[in-house]
Amino acid sequence: MTHYFAGLDIGSTMTKVVIISDKLEASLIGPTGPEHRKLANKVMEEALDLAGLRFIDLTYIVATGYGRINVPFADRQITEITCHARGIHSLLPTVKTIVDIGGQDSKGIKIKDGKVTNFVMNDKCAAGTGRFLEVIADSLGVPLERLGELSLTARKAAEISSTCTVFAEHEVNNQLANGESVANLIAGIHQSVATRVYSLVRKLKIEPDVAITGGGAKNIGLVKALETRFGYPVLVPPEPLITGALGAALIGKEVYEKYTTEGQTPIRCGRGLEEATFFS
Amino acid sequence: MAEDKKPRALATQAAGKIPKFVRGSLSATLKAKEEGKKVAYAYIADGQDEIMRAMDIVPAWGESFAGVCAAKRDAEKFLQKAEADNFSRSLCTYATCTIGFDMMREELNGEPVPGAPWGGMARPDMILGSGQLLCDPRFKWPQATQHYIPDVPVFVGNMYYPPFDPKLDHKDQEKFYVKYAADELRELVKFCEKVTGKKMDWDRLAALTELSDKTWDLFIDTYELRKAIPTPMDTGDAMNTMVPFTFNLATQEAYDFYKDLYDELQQKIADKKGVVEDEKYRILWGAGLPSWFALGDFQYFNNKGAVFPVEVTYRGGEKIERLDLPKTNDPLEHIAWRWVRYWTHWYDKARKRPGSIPKVERIIEYIEDYKCDGVVFHSAFSCRSWHAGIIHQANTLKKVYGDIPVLIMEGDIVDISSYNEADTHNRIDAFIETLDAAKKRKG
Numbered sequence: 201m202t203h204y205f206a207g208l209d210i211g212s213t214m215t216k217v218v219i220i221s222d223k224l225e226a227s228l229i230g231p232t233g234p235e236h237r238k239l240a241n242k243v244m245e246e247a248l249d250l251a252g253l254r255f256i257d258l259t260y261i262v263a264t265g266y267g268r269i270n271v272p273f274a275d276r277q278i279t280e281i282t283c284h285a286r287g288i289h290s291l292l293p294t295v296k297t298i299v300d301i302g303g304q305d306s307k308g309i310k311i312k313d314g315k316v317t318n319f320v321m322n323d324k325c326a327a328g329t330g331r332f333l334e335v336i337a338d339s340l341g342v343p344l345e346r347l348g349e350l351s352l353t354a355r356k357a358a359e360i361s362s363t364c365t366v367f368a369e370h371e372v373n374n375q376l377a378n379g380e381s382v383a384n385l386i387a388g389i390h391q392s393v394a395t396r397v398y399s400l401v402r403k404l405k406i407e408p409d410v411a412i413t414g415g416g417a418k419n420i421g422l423v424k425a426l427e428t429r430f431g432y433p434v435l436v437p438p439e440p441l442i443t444g445a446l447g448a449a450l451i452g453k454e455v456y457e458k459y460t461t462e463g464q465t466p467i468r469c470g471r472g473l474e475e476a477t478f479f480s
Numbered sequence: 481m482a483e484d485k486k487p488r489a490l491a492t493q494a495a496g497k498i499p500k501f502v503r504g505s506l507s508a509t510l511k512a513k514e515e516g517k518k519v520a521y522a523y524i525a526d527g528q529d530e531i532m533r534a535m536d537i538v539p540a541w542g543e544s545f546a547g548v549c550a551a552k553r554d555a556e557k558f559l560q561k562a563e564a565d566n567f568s569r570s571l572c573t574y575a576t577c578t579i580g581f582d583m584m585r586e587e588l589n590g591e592p593v594p595g596a597p598w599g600g601m602a603r604p605d606m607i608l609g610s611g612q613l614l615c616d617p618r619f620k621w622p623q624a625t626q627h628y629i630p631d632v633p634v635f636v637g638n639m640y641y642p643p644f645d646p647k648l649d650h651k652d653q654e655k656f657y658v659k660y661a662a663d664e665l666r667e668l669v670k671f672c673e674k675v676t677g678k679k680m681d682w683d684r685l686a687a688l689t690e691l692s693d694k695t696w697d698l699f700i701d702t703y704e705l706r707k708a709i710p711t712p713m714d715t716g717d718a719m720n721t722m723v724p725f726t727f728n729l730a731t732q733e734a735y736d737f738y739k740d741l742y743d744e745l746q747q748k749i750a751d752k753k754g755v756v757e758d759e760k761y762r763i764l765w766g767a768g769l770p771s772w773f774a775l776g777d778f779q780y781f782n783n784k785g786a787v788f789p790v791e792v793t794y795r796g797g798e799k800i801e802r803l804d805l806p807k808t809n810d811p812l813e814h815i816a817w818r819w820v821r822y823w824t825h826w827y828d829k830a831r832k833r834p835g836s837i838p839k840v841e842r843i844i845e846y847i848e849d850y851k852c853d854g855v856v857f858h859s860a861f862s863c864r865s866w867h868a869g870i871i872h873q874a875n876t877l878k879k880v881y882g883d884i885p886v887l888i889m890e891g892d893i894v895d896i897s898s899y900n901e902a903d904t905h906n907r908i909d910a911f912i913e914t915l916d917a918a919k920k921r922k923g
């Protein structure tokens with residue numbers, strides 16, 4: 201009988217689901233709504249459809265991310281720090297430092313054999329996070345997903361001295377009015393984010409290989425700016441948004457296997473997927 | 481989760497007596513006038529306790545008052561008042577909270593400020609500051625306060641100790657520092673005599689110094705009981721039980737408090753009663769003052785099977801015999817020796833370990849003595865004296881000792897706007913998982 205394991209990562213802006221058996225069965229990314237619980241239910245349903253599975257086919261479910269405690273049907277909650285480490289280790293085993301740039305926060309994680317040895321988080325300030333890029337993209341009228349490629353066309357990155365999101369937005373508008381090109385400004389903004397992220401992660405002893413995850417890793421301009429800061433190339437997993445959910449699914453599988461090797465059954469939360477509507 | 485929302489439960493009965501101590505200290509300042517006593521604005525850990533007590537000067541502790549305001553989540557009005565006079569939020573919030581309170585009280589011509597937590601502090605008759613290597617507000621806070629109470633005389637003594645240099649034996653210089661500190665204390669006595677119009681009773685000072693020494697010893701003996709597994713007392717309680725040692729030193733009540741705590745901890749050890757039922761992780765509180773408005777976070781750790789059997793913060797003493805103090809009949813010289821030897825206590829150890837520093841040696845000593853699995857630092861942004869060195873300490877610890885899990889929490893002592901409960905708990909969760917992984921790795 202095949203066992204299926206699900207990892208559900210509810211971040212501040214995106215919800216990610218990964219279903220695995222001995223291989224990847226399905227992965228799905230959707231936006232996080234104000235009511236994580238309801239959405240978790242929906243995204244999970246879609247992921248199950250994709251994999252051609254029913255909820256009762258899942259052997260164990262692990263939730264991670266900021267919204268993890270709001271998932272009623274998860275058997276276990278584990279922080280995104282541990283899950284990212286596990287997920288990245290399975291994809292890129294040589295990685296020793298992970299830089300995760302999310303929508304509302306960024307983190308640095310040191311790992312050894314797939315286990316976390318140290319971490320730092322920036323969760324108090326939008327600078328150095330995806331939110332910073334979002335605000336600036338909005339102000340420049342450029343779609344967020346185009347920021348990266350546009351920055352690569354810059355002749356010279358503009359200097360953005362403010363690290364505060366609000367002041368930086370003001371500074372960008374001023375420079376724009378003074379004739380600075382959009383591409384140069386975007387490159388400057390990427391450098392600013394990279395500097396913030398670098399100064400955060402530097403609190404850990406950064407050791408290569410370094411992997412970038414989270415939404416920030418999908419922005420080629422930011423990845424290049426970070427490589428310049430680090431002084432060497434960084435690795436980006438094929439789908440950098442799902443490493444946390446993947447790690448969660450893998451940990452679920454390990455928990456299950458550990459229990460069964462010891463002749464025990466892991467305790468499940470006992471909630472059906474349909475019960476999520478109970479919370480609406 | 482529901483279990484995480486419980487209010488902070490104290491592990492010891494002794495900690496339950498602390499509000500009476502704190503309230504008592506505040507109300508003593510309000511009653512002082514009727515009793516014909518003088519009130520002094522005082523600052524902790526500065527070697528002045530015995531002198532004040534021997535001269536019947538009632539200390540008004542700004543740090544304690546600001547801590548109460550923070551714990552009651554009622555500091556904002558004082559912080560805003562100080563801010564309105566251009567005191568930045570990044571300055572020590574013990575100082576700015578108290579200065580804001582002073583401003584309000586002065587606007588009421590020195591009368592009590594309505595709604596001030598536990599009645600607030602009385603207008604002082606003097607300010608006894610103590611500049612020392614600990615922090616810069618120790619100089620600037622009294623000076624800034626004087627802007628609002630310009631008629632109140634200020635004395636700022638300098639209590640120094642030899643700085644650490646791995647290539648130098650500080651003992652070659654300590655006599656100079658002891659003489660300097662004793663001279664400063666002598667000047668303080670003269671100042672207090674002038675303000676109170678009373679002469680120092682030197683026999684009483686000697687007796688109180690002896691009482692303090694006994695309290696130092698008992699305090700350490702009591703805290704060392706926490707080495708037991710499971711530990712009978714947590715840092716969450718120690719942030720309360722530090723009060724008599726920190727604010728009531730040289731009083732019989734302080735000594736008696738630790739006697740009771742000692743007995744209680746012994747009983748708990750005999751009954752094998754720990755802070756938590758299933759003690760899984762032992763953590764050292766490595767540095768930093770806590771967020772007084774978020775002491776419930778200790779409970780959050782406890783709910784996950786994590787306990788703090790030891791902390792560096794507010795453990796401002798050592799067993800007197802370990803300090804090996806030279807004999808002297810002069811109580812001021814004795815206090816000066818105790819001061820210098822305490823602050824340099826980990827210097828010799830640090831010199832022996834290349835790359836180490838005294839603060840890290842102290843951490844290593846506690847990790848080993850109390851069998852700790854990890855270290856938590858709290859970086860309270862407005863307390864620069866702690867905040868500035870925390871990352872350096874954490875990095876040095878990892879370099880000279882090994883890769884022990886470390887969590888650096890961020891917040892402030894008083895300013896609640898620095899705090900986000902969900903993020904703090906998320907960090908704690910991740911740290912617990914890191915501790916767990918490290919323990920499994922070790923086997």
Ligand code: SF4
Binds near residue numbers: 618
């Ligand atoms: S800066 Fe820190 S050590 Fe100095 S008075 Fe303020 S809280 Fe105390």
